[in-house]
Amino acid sequence: MKPKLLVRYGAVPEVSRFTHELSAVPVRNDRVVVLTHRGVEIGTVLEALRSQPTWETSAGGNSADDADEATAPTVLRRATPADEIRHIELSREAQQSFGEWQARISDWKIELELVDLEWTLDRQKLVLYVLGGRGPETTKLALQAAxxxxxxxxxxxxxxxxxxPLPAAGGCGTGGCGCHESDHDS
Incomplete structure (x- = not known):
C-alpha cells in the first residue's frame, strides 16, 4: 500500500487523499503537484496519513483501499519554483478572463453565477466555479463553451x-442521479 497525504487544492479548496512515492515524506504546508480528477494541479500538504494497520486488511491480505489505488489521486512531485511561477501566471490569466466568461454566460442566457475560475497547472482544462447545483444549466454551459x-x-x-460533489449513482427517481425524488412524484 502506497503512503498517502492529505492535500488541499483548487481555487475553491477541496481536500483529498493522495498516494505518493516521494523519497522524503512532505510535511504540512509543503507544496506538491498532484493529479486530480480534473488534471494536474498544485496543492498544499495538510498531513501525512498513517499507514493502515495490517489487522485492518481483508482476508485476502489487501485493504479496501488497494483496489482503488491504481485510480487514486496521486502526488506527481514536489512543487518546483517553476511550478509556483506557472501557477501564479495561470491564476492571473484566469482572473483576467473572468469578465469575458461572465459576459458569455449572460449572452448564452445561462442562469448561473460565476464565482471563480482557474486553469489546471498543465493548462489543459479551465475550471469554472458557479453558484448552484448540478443540472441542465451547468451542462448547457459546458456544451456552449465546446x-x-x-x-x-x-x-x-x-x-x-x-x-x-457528483451525486452517488442510484438511477432516476432515487435522487442519486441528480434529480429529486419529489420531481417524479407529480
Whole structure:
C-alpha cells in the first residue's frame, strides 16, 4: 500500500487523499503537484496519513483501499519554483478572463453565477466555479463553451460549503442521479 497525504487544492479548496512515492515524506504546508480528477494541479500538504494497520486488511491480505489505488489521486512531485511561477501566471490569466466568461454566460442566457475560475497547472482544462447545483444549466454551459471552440472546461457547482460533489449513482427517481425524488412524484 502506497503512503498517502492529505492535500488541499483548487481555487475553491477541496481536500483529498493522495498516494505518493516521494523519497522524503512532505510535511504540512509543503507544496506538491498532484493529479486530480480534473488534471494536474498544485496543492498544499495538510498531513501525512498513517499507514493502515495490517489487522485492518481483508482476508485476502489487501485493504479496501488497494483496489482503488491504481485510480487514486496521486502526488506527481514536489512543487518546483517553476511550478509556483506557472501557477501564479495561470491564476492571473484566469482572473483576467473572468469578465469575458461572465459576459458569455449572460449572452448564452445561462442562469448561473460565476464565482471563480482557474486553469489546471498543465493548462489543459479551465475550471469554472458557479453558484448552484448540478443540472441542465451547468451542462448547457459546458456544451456552449465546446460549441464555441473555447477551452476544455469543467463546470464545478459550489455552495456555501464548497464544491458540490457528483451525486452517488442510484438511477432516476432515487435522487442519486441528480434529480429529486419529489420531481417524479407529480
Amino acid at each position: 460549441a464555441a471552440g473555447l477551452a476544455v472546461i469543467e463546470v464545478q457547482p459550489i455552495d456555501a460549503n464548497g464544491p458540490i
